[in-house]
Structure formats: C-alpha cells, structure tokens
Amino acid sequence: MPTLSRITPSYAALLIAGLLSSMTLLGCEGDFRPRAVGVEGEITVVMDSTSWQGPLGDAFRANVAPYVNTLPQPERMFSLRQIDLNSQSTYNRVQEQKNVVFIAPLSDTTNEANFLRDRLSEDVRQAVEGGENIVVPRPNLWRKSQRVFYVTAGTPDALIQTLEGQSERIRETFREITLERMQREMFEKERQFAIEDTLMDTHGFAINVQHDYQIAEQDTTGPLKSVWLARVLSDTRRDLLVHYVEDASPSLITPEWIVSTRDSLTRQYIRGSVAGFARIDKRRELDTEESDFLGRYGYQTQGLWHLVADPDSVDIDGDYEDQQYVEMGGGGPFVNYSFYDQASGRVYMIDGSVFAPTYDKLQFLRQMMVIARTFRTEREMNQAQAEQAAMMTPVLPLQAPSSSAQ
Numbered sequence: 001m002p003t004l005s006r007i008t009p010s011y012a013a014l015l016i017a018g019l020l021s022s023m024t025l026l027g028c029e030g031d032f033r034p035r036a037v038g039v040e041g042e043i044t045v046v047m048d049s050t051s052w053q054g055p056l057g058d059a060f061r062a063n064v065a066p067y068v069n070t071l072p073q074p075e076r077m078f079s080l081r082q083i084d085l086n087s088q089s090t091y092n093r094v095q096e097q098k099n100v101v102f103i104a105p106l107s108d109t110t111n112e113a114n115f116l117r118d119r120l121s122e123d124v125r126q127a128v129e130g131g132e133n134i135v136v137p138r139p140n141l142w143r144k145s146q147r148v149f150y151v152t153a154g155t156p157d158a159l160i161q162t163l164e165g166q167s168e169r170i171r172e173t174f175r176e177i178t179l180e181r182m183q184r185e186m187f188e189k190e191r192q193f194a195i196e197d198t199l200m201d202t203h204g205f206a207i208n209v210q211h212d213y214q215i216a217e218q219d220t221t222g223p224l225k226s227v228w229l230a231r232v233l234s235d236t237r238r239d240l241l242v243h244y245v246e247d248a249s250p251s252l253i254t255p256e257w258i259v260s261t262r263d264s265l266t267r268q269y270i271r272g273s274v275a276g277f278a279r280i281d282k283r284r285e286l287d288t289e290e291s292d293f294l295g296r297y298g299y300q301t302q303g304l305w306h307l308v309a310d311p312d313s314v315d316i317d318g319d320y321e322d323q324q325y326v327e328m329g330g331g332g333p334f335v336n337y338s339f340y341d342q343a344s345g346r347v348y349m350i351d352g353s354v355f356a357p358t359y360d361k362l363q364f365l366r367q368m369m370v371i372a373r374t375f376r377t378e379r380e381m382n383q384a385q386a387e388q389a390a391m392m393t394p395v396l397p398l399q400a401p402s403s404s405a406q
Helices: 011-022 055-064 086-092 109-119 121-129 158-188 193-203 254-268 362-373 380-393
Strands: 042-046 077-082 100-105 136-139 147-151 214-219 226-232 237-245 275-280 287-293 296-309 324-339 346-355
Touching: 011 086, 011 346, 055 077, 055 100, 055 158, 055 193, 055 296, 077 086, 086 214, 100 109, 100 158, 147 158, 158 362, 193 214, 226 254, 237 254, 237 362, 254 275, 254 296, 254 324, 287 324, 346 362
Parallel strands: 042 077, 042 100, 100 147
Antiparallel strands: 136 147, 214 226, 226 237, 237 346, 275 296, 287 296, 296 324, 324 346
C-alpha cells in the first residue's frame, strides 16, 4: 500500500482543531478550497471489510444509521458506503467526500487501524489501549462543508460500546450538516422572492420558496389562519402548511393539539383528486418530542398521513359501524414543527407532507425540514436588515478642531 501522509497531533490538538473548525461558518470568507462532493445523506465508512461484515459493522449500521420508523417503507437515516483503505488513490477519494467516518480498533493490524494509530500521540494510544474510547470530530478537514470523524477503541468489543454510547452525537452532526448543505443547494438559484414578500406582507412571516412552489390557498380571517403552498409535479407532490394562532400561550401546544389541528388543516386543504382528505395515519408510529425550533419552545412530530373519507360520503359495501373513516388509498410521511414565538405572541405550526409513490421518501422529507428552517418573522427580518445596514455604514474619522474654535 502506498504510504499515506502521516500526521501525529496529540488528542488535545485534535479536539482543539475540531472546535475551531466547528466555529467556522460554511463557505467562510477566505476558504477557497473546493466543497466536499458525494451523494447527500451518504456516509463514507472507512472500515476494514472483514469488520464491516461482522459485529462491528452491524453495530455501526444499527447505531449510526438506524431505520427511520416514521416512513412508509424502511429507510436508513443515512445511506452507507464502506471503503477499505487499500491505496493512496482510495485515500484521495475519501478526502473529497461530504461525510466520512474512519473507524477501527487499535488492536487490529489493518490499514484503517494504522491510519488512526498514526494520528494519535503515544500517551493517547496508551490510554486507548488501556480502555479509553475516542470519537474525534474533524469538520472541514480537507474540504468545505465536510464532516469527518475518527472513532477508535482498544478492542472490537470496546468499539461497539463506543458506538452504542456516542452514535447520537455522530448522527446529529451529520444530520445538521446535511440540512445546511441542502439549504444552500435548494435556494442558490430560482428562488421566488416575490412569494416570500407576499407571505411577509400578508402574514408577518416568511419562508424560502423554491422555484416551483405556488400559494394554493390562504386565510387570514377564519379560525385557522394559514397559508398552503404546494409543489405538484407529474409523479410527486409536496405540501407545506403554515398555521398560526394570535395572542396565544405556549401551553396551547400539546401532542393532542398538534394532532387535532393538523387533521383540521389537512381536511380543509389537502384532498384527494376524486374523494377523501388527508389525515394522520394513527395505525403507524407517531414520533412527537419537545424540541428547540430556531430558538423557540415547541414540538417536532413525524409520522404518516393517508387519504380517508367519511363512511357516508362514498358508495362502498361493507359494515363500517366501528370504523370512523374509509381508507381511500394514498399517503406518505410528514414532518411538523409547532412552536411559540414570544415576540409576536403567536403559536405557529409548520407542516410539510410528501407524496412520492415510486421514490424513497427521506430525502423529500429533508427538503421540507430545510424549508421550515428558513422561517423568520417580520421582527427578525427588520432586525437583520438594521444590523446589515449598520455594518455597511462608514465610520467617519474624527476631525481636529478648527483653529477658529481654539
């Protein structure tokens, strides 16, 4: 195997480098390196193939890329591509990728273990062999918009335990950078600023709008003040609903309120082409948890929706005495953010749903997450504009007093 570049910073130096890199903004001014490449949502796993096919590989798949249970069909949180570090050209390709994990126990004699061993100081190697586990983040290591982890322990069993204990940290890092990269790619061209201005003028908030979304319907007077944006293509559709309640209390937001309000909104707006309306599919798992949404208290909910109809609205045989709704076929995943904006006194609900029968759904759902993350209020927009104007205002030099004033 060709000799790889040998860098031996101490563990402390690795941590400091990771912290400093994480403080650097994506695409920061002065960084002229190319951006990382590869399939979005994919992790390149640099692991010996024998380990990949054994318990260590099973632990990596189960902990770092588990199946998402709130999708119609099983999809892993990230797609995984395993690579053996068997040549310099392979190493060069790895350096270009968006998401990378180097993982091996130091007890191995594989190229992957040697690579990690070369990047640890002697005292850190001894600590690892004595039972310490190491998960080192290296953001933007070789390219911009890149996330790299070094993961090692003394033995395969200890490394499996490391994955079981540290996987959430790794997953969250990759999830966040994936959404950041997608946001840049989704809105770098053909963004509909006119629709965003309409949202701000009419409702007092805005979200970024891609080129093929349209405002399908909106209501500022009824009990469900809301706006519905739709992206309808020949084989897929995405629907984004934003609902808000004026002069509200954060106590309004409960899992029960989220379910009932979403069902009311989709019954009004999202209907089948022949009959029926969208409703949360309560036969499947519904994942609701408290979350921080752009610095605001709220909940994030993920689950499935399906098209249903009232039993007396369709001509169908059968005894539906114990069945409240008739299944009409069709459905998909949704993601819902419900939160309280203290400055405006509003409770907001942003809900994105996907219909893509012949495609994997997770990447489409991530697009809805990205759009939701661009939410801003009129107050925030005005504040951002004022800060930008202040930065652009030239500072005049102090003038010396004129001689007549002396």
